Amino acid sequence: MRRNASVAGGATLLGAELTLAGRLDARFFALLEAIDQTGSINRAARTAGYSYKGAWLLLESAANLASQPLIETGTGGKGGGGTRLTPAAFMLLDAWRRLQAANRAFLHEQEAWLNQLPAVAGLLRRIAMKTTARNQLAGTIDAVVPGPVTTQVSVTIPGGEQVVATVTTAAAGRLKLEPGKEAILLIKSSAVVLVLDFAGYSLSARNQFSGTISRVERGAVSSLVVVTLPGGTNLTASVTNDAVDALALAVGMPATAVFKAYSVMVAVAG
Structure with missing residues (x-):
């Protein structure tokens, strides 16, 4: 039996993949159960997500390793044809069900x-969040300034930097945003602008964080440029390859990551 701990979404902190003999997994036993219920490998294969050929190959391979047949086929007659599980297959299926119940418990x-353990559980829940936003920053809300339409939320992230988000006042109420509450900030890489030289100008964007370029990952059309802040936080910007070449962006260069407060999404537990 192999148990792999993983973090799942929602309130579940633990998940496990139960495998017997290193290869007999939930999908294999779903195939056996479907054969028992339908009496047909063809229908069972579709139920378990296998091709007909794939189901046969799996069953034959398992039978060879077990040195016992796991299915038997009828040839018609009074009772009709079809496929049935052998006693060896039922024995395996029963063991699987018992182990699954014990595993869930x-x-x-x-x-x-x-x-x-609130600290550990909170850490796992933050890691568990799955989103396409490249920048995911965990922090603590230190100020909430409501307005008639929008609310300004300030969140301090590790390293001491303060990120400001602007959300609708309705959303702030729905999320019950308040100082001291943990939050996750989501910022798309396409919303982050890199500035190498302000040339004496000031920008209106609320969030401006100076750091050092630590990675340039070039793609077919655009590149992901990572700026590491003094506190260790990484901010990723999506930059066209033309801009990378024009600005000669390279590891070790100082740069400022800039993004608007409206570009920051706020997530809280609950």
């Missing part, structure tokens, strides 16, 4: 223990 018990 174990995970439930361990998750209850994790939830008694």
Whole structure:
């Protein structure tokens, strides 16, 4: 049995992939269950997400390793044709179901223990969040300034930098934003502008963070340019390759990551 701990979405902090003999997984046993229910490999394969050929190859490979057939086929007659599980297959299926139940009970018990450790549980939930936004920053809300239509939210991130987000007042109320609450900030890389030299000008964008370019990842059309702030936070900007070449962007160069408060999305637990 192999158990791989992982973090899942929502309130679940633990997940596990149960595998027998290093290769018999949930999908394989779903195939066995479908054969038992339908009496047809063709229908069972579709149910379990295999091709007909793929299902046969898997069953034959497992039977060879077990040195016992896992299915038997009928040839018609009074009882009709079809496919049935052998006693060896039922034995495996029963063991799988028992182990699955024990595995779920174990995970439930361990998750209850994790939830008694707020710092660890909070860390896992932050890591668990899945989004396409390239920049995901965890921090603590230190100020909420409501207005008739929009609300300004200030969040301090590790390193001491303060990021300002502007959200609708309705959203701020719905999320119950308040000082001291943990939050995750989402900023698309396309919303981040890099400035190398302000040339005496000042920008209206509320968020401006100076750092050093630590990585330039070139793509077919655009590049991802990472700026590392003094506190260790990384901000990624999506920059066209033409701009990378024109500005001669390179690792080690000082740069300022700039983005508007309206470009920052705020997420909170609950």
